[in-house]
Amino acid sequence: xxxxxxxxxxxxxxxxxVLTACAPRDGGGSDDGAGxxxxxxxxxxxxxxxxxxxxxxxxxxxxxxxxxPANSANLIIPNLCDNLLSLQPDFSIEPGIAETAExxxxxxxxxxxxxxxxxxxxxxxxxxxxxxxxxxxTNPASQWYGAFALVVPDPAVGIVATGPNEVTVRFVAPDSTxxxxxxxxxxxxxxxxxxxxxxxxxxxSDGGLMCTGPYKLEDGGWTPGSDIVxxxxxxxxxxxxxxxxxxxxxxxxxxxxxxxxTQGEIDGAINVPPTSRAAFEGDGAxxxxxxxxxxxxxxxxxxxxxxxxxxxxxxxxNLAIDREKYLETVVNGLGYVQKTLVxxxxxxxxxxxxxxxxxxxxxxxxxxxxxxAKKLVEESGEDVSVPLVLAVVAGAPQFQQTAAIIQSAGKxxxxxxxxNEMQASDFGALFYDPSKRxxxxxxxxxxxxxxxxxxxxxxxxxxxxQLGGIFxxxxxxxxxxxxxxxxxxxxxxxxxxxxxxxxxxxxxAPDYLQVTLAGAYQLTYINKDLTGVVTSVAAYSSPWAxxxxxx
Amino acid sequence: xxxxxxxxxxxxxxxxxxxxxxSIVIFSAVLLTGxxxxxxxxxxKPTPELVAQIRLEYHLDDPVWARYWMWLSGVFQGDFGxxxxxxxxxxSLVAPRFGxxxxxxxxxxxxxxxxGVGSGILAATRGxxxxxxxxxxxxxxxxxxxxxxxxxxxxxxAKTLGWFPVYGxxxxxxxxxxxxxLPAISLAVLFVAYISRxxxxxxxxxxxxxxVDTARVRGIxxxxxxxxxxxxxxxxxxxxISGTTIAxxxxxxxxxxxxxxxxxxxxxxxxxxxxxxxxxxQIVSLLLVVIFVVLNAVADLISFAIDPTSLSEGMNx
Numbered sequence: 001x002x003x004x005x006x007x008x009x010x011x012x013x014x015x016x017x018v019l020t021a022c023a024p025r026d027g028g029g030s031d032d033g034a035g036x037x038x039x040x041x042x043x044x045x046x047x048x049x050x051x052x053x054x055x056x057x058x059x060x061x062x063x064x065x066x067x068x069p070a071n072s073a074n075l076i077i078p079n080l081c082d083n084l085l086s087l088q089p090d091f092s093i094e095p096g097i098a099e100t101a102e103x104x105x106x107x108x109x110x111x112x113x114x115x116x117x118x119x120x121x122x123x124x125x126x127x128x129x130x131x132x133x134x135x136x137x138t139n140p141a142s143q144w145y146g147a148f149a150l151v152v153p154d155p156a157v158g159i160v161a162t163g164p165n166e167v168t169v170r171f172v173a174p175d176s177t178x179x180x181x182x183x184x185x186x187x188x189x190x191x192x193x194x195x196x197x198x199x200x201x202x203x204x205s206d207g208g209l210m211c212t213g214p215y216k217l218e219d220g221g222w223t224p225g226s227d228i229v230x231x232x233x234x235x236x237x238x239x240x241x242x243x244x245x246x247x248x249x250x251x252x253x254x255x256x257x258x259x260x261x262t263q264g265e266i267d268g269a270i271n272v273p274p275t276s277r278a279a280f281e282g283d284g285a286x287x288x289x290x291x292x293x294x295x296x297x298x299x300x301x302x303x304x305x306x307x308x309x310x311x312x313x314x315x316x317x318n319l320a321i322d323r324e325k326y327l328e329t330v331v332n333g334l335g336y337v338q339k340t341l342v343x344x345x346x347x348x349x350x351x352x353x354x355x356x357x358x359x360x361x362x363x364x365x366x367x368x369x370x371x372x373a374k375k376l377v378e379e380s381g382e383d384v385s386v387p388l389v390l391a392v393v394a395g396a397p398q399f400q401q402t403a404a405i406i407q408s409a410g411k412x413x414x415x416x417x418x419x420n421e422m423q424a425s426d427f428g429a430l431f432y433d434p435s436k437r438x439x440x441x442x443x444x445x446x447x448x449x450x451x452x453x454x455x456x457x458x459x460x461x462x463x464x465x466q467l468g469g470i471f472x473x474x475x476x477x478x479x480x481x482x483x484x485x486x487x488x489x490x491x492x493x494x495x496x497x498x499x500x501x502x503x504x505x506x507x508x509a510p511d512y513l514q515v516t517l518a519g520a521y522q523l524t525y526i527n528k529d530l531t532g533v534v535t536s537v538a539a540y541s542s543p544w545a546x547x548x549x550x551x
Numbered sequence: 552x553x554x555x556x557x558x559x560x561x562x563x564x565x566x567x568x569x570x571x572x573x574s575i576v577i578f579s580a581v582l583l584t585g586x587x588x589x590x591x592x593x594x595x596k597p598t599p600e601l602v603a604q605i606r607l608e609y610h611l612d613d614p615v616w617a618r619y620w621m622w623l624s625g626v627f628q629g630d631f632g633x634x635x636x637x638x639x640x641x642x643s644l645v646a647p648r649f650g651x652x653x654x655x656x657x658x659x660x661x662x663x664x665x666x667g668v669g670s671g672i673l674a675a676t677r678g679x680x681x682x683x684x685x686x687x688x689x690x691x692x693x694x695x696x697x698x699x700x701x702x703x704x705x706x707x708x709a710k711t712l713g714w715f716p717v718y719g720x721x722x723x724x725x726x727x728x729x730x731x732x733l734p735a736i737s738l739a740v741l742f743v744a745y746i747s748r749x750x751x752x753x754x755x756x757x758x759x760x761x762x763v764d765t766a767r768v769r770g771i772x773x774x775x776x777x778x779x780x781x782x783x784x785x786x787x788x789x790x791x792i793s794g795t796t797i798a799x800x801x802x803x804x805x806x807x808x809x810x811x812x813x814x815x816x817x818x819x820x821x822x823x824x825x826x827x828x829x830x831x832x833q834i835v836s837l838l839l840v841v842i843f844v845v846l847n848a849v850a851d852l853i854s855f856a857i858d859p860t861s862l863s864e865g866m867n868x
Contacts, residue, residue, distance in 0.1 A: 063822070204637060204639050205643075224643070224644050225644070225651075225815075225819060255705075256718050259718075260716075263713065429588065432588060
């Protein structure tokens with residue numbers, strides 16, 4: 001699913017943001033002289049070869065609320081619950097529990113299951129289990145609902161078992177994005193019998209889980225507040241893991257995490273803070289691995305009535321912000337200039353990637369031009385005597401820095417920008433409660449896409465609300481964009497989908513419904529004795545610890 | 552022991568009343584400040600339908616008093632509510648974490664008693680030079696916020712010297728103790744300084760009092776004067792301060808817990824507040840009030856046992 005987007009990211013980061021506020025992190029100014037161009041990107045380490053009894057892994061986002069794949073995106077679930085299709089570290093998709101999963105006609109999608117996959121309790125995965133699992137995502141409360149939006153709503157028709165190892169999904173219109181979504185947690189498989197027995201408690205510390213993944217969560221494995229202990233699934237269909245016990249602990253304080261990792265008290269962590277770069281690259285128990293990511297920092301309009309809704313104002317700000325300075329300050333050099341809200345990594349392994357790449361390359365590279373920016377402000381006809389309010393979440397240094405950079409860029413071109421640092425829960429409420437957005441003109445956030453795909457994420461910002469543009473707060477409505485985006489989603493062949501999307505992007509990119517500030521890399525720190533981890537953003541959707549082991 | 556019984560009953564009544572009032576304040580304050588929808592939606596994008604469904608399911612549109620009543624009657628049936636975020640019983644969420652906080656606080660109290668009361672006694676009895684030294688050290692201790700001490704300790708003893716672990720609570724008695732030493736020290740510093748000063752001034756007040764002068768004139772040995780007259784008379788004041796100090800430690804522990812990655816109730820409260828997990832915020836806040844009230848009552852009762860006249864004095868003070 002390509003649209004975890006902002007709301008979820010904002011809510012998920014909420015807790016750690018407040019926590020990190022309590023203790024200073026390592027300063028962002030520690031320049032070790034290493035430039036951006038020296039970074040080597042690694043998406044997966046060589047597989048481990050030696051068995052290891054115990055590995056302790058830190059979850060930098062803090063303790064998850066649930067391990068239910070339908071309701072949460074965190075880095076523990078992918079090792080527990082397999083998805084129907086298997087996302088590779090380079091963001092390509094291969095068969096998983098599903099041997100094949102294809103449209104057999106424009107609105108009928110057939111999934112054929114492998115016949116040798118079993119749940120942790122030894123029972124085989126049946127078509128009924130898959131129907132049950134996929135139906136979780138058709139609930140609006142599911143995080144992956146958007147990917148299933150075009151499935152026939154009637155459960156007796158929409159998702160049905162059509163054979164012992166075959167599931168058929170029927171659509172109200174063709175959907176070129178559905179297959180990619182099955183490589184994410186929208187395609188996670190859970191046991192029906194277990195789910196019905198446990199009910200609402202699925203995925204909680206009391207309820208537990210029953211999945212097929214390489215690691216098992218056993219009764220009492222999750223001690224709230226302390227850790228989550230998982231054990232190797234020796235009968236895993238894709239080979240047993242080398243690590244016998246993988247324990248997750250929760251360390252959301254950046255400096256504590258950096259110290260514990262470099263001291264070797266914790267064996268590894270994904271999403272370590274870029275602010276601790278100097279500590280991670282110094283003498284320590286492990287190494288910092290930099291991988292491809294789809295994560296990016298951006299800001300966009302929050303109101304249809306303010307000057308922020310005028311594309312010229314956003315274009316002007318886009319021209320006033322120095323991206324190189326931004327990268328240096330906010331991500332400590334561990335990022336890159338990204339031209340638009342859909343990053344290159346999200347399509348590089350898709351069919352017709354060349355078309356997407358050519359479309360991306362044709363977009364303007366952000367550059368600083370203060371004079372042109374001033375002119376745009378003038379041309380906009382907006383009353384610039386009223387300050388524009390930029391909302392960021394409180395307590396996170398990277399967003400304080402982001403806000404300060406936007407503010408000073410605004411000042412240079414005659415835009416008065418006020419910063420409103422909001423408490424995490426209020427900031428999260430911005431995304432669904434319109435009253436919370438009153439008095440706010442811009443919102444700055446970080447988001448990422450956990451599966452390949454280019455349509456879902458931008459749709460949130462540029463389609464009319466009734467067509468799924470739930471973050472389209474500026475009321476952007478360009479019929480050409482809507483037509484091309486709809487055509488891209490409903491395309492029955494990959495080439496049409498790609499061409500339609502690129503045509504839409506050509507129009508919407510210069511309107512900056514999100515002013516993209518930087519693309520970030522996936523940062524993983526791992527003990528020198530260990531190897532085998534997926535180090536790209538694919539870790540969110542695939543069992544990244546399957547090949548973890550000793551060197 | 553009629554007076555004691557009456558005192559006990561009075562205390563108990565006051566305790567229940569305080570808790571009742573506190574529960575109303577906490578319940579309504581929490582409701583007024585947080586919006587739980589994000590927490591309840593569990594990371595999903597809340598559509599208007601979902602928001603409406605959640606509001607109905609969790610009675611978010613009912614008046615505060617109705618929700619308070621629902622909650623209170625639940626409490627009497629042993630149901631303290633369910634976490635919006637974790638979807639589990641809040642008791643099962645709070646209980647294991649409370650153990651860690653309790654151990655941390657106990658260790659901190661031991662440190663405070665040894666170093667705080669100890670240095671206070673030294674300052675009051677060992678001449679001007681010692682007094683000055685302790686005064687300088689306690690000024691320093693009071694000036695250092697807990698998180699600064701935590702960072703210094705991590706830097707020196709965990710990172711540079713590698714003597715102590717930097718995060719986590721450890722398993723088994725010795726490992727747990729070893730993990731709690733640095734957090735306890737970082738938490739204790741401020742309170743050691745505070746208790747030291749209070750001890751010093753309470754003792755000096757007694758040392759200069761008439762009955763001590765009288766005892767001295769009567770030739771009673773200094774050690775005995777200190778034990779029987781000075782320390783005993785100063786103890787109700789020390790106990791009263793200790794009660795609030797220990798209760799304060801439970802709240803202050805949040806900072807040390809976050810810095811050292813301990814999953815106690817302090818860090819739980821911080822997290823729950825950030826995620827607008829109201830039932831958890833309510834229960835932890837109430838728990839802190841209970842601890843505060845109970846510890847104060849216990850301190851009063853011990854004072855009463857030592858010196859039956861202290862209670863009325865204490866209550867009027």
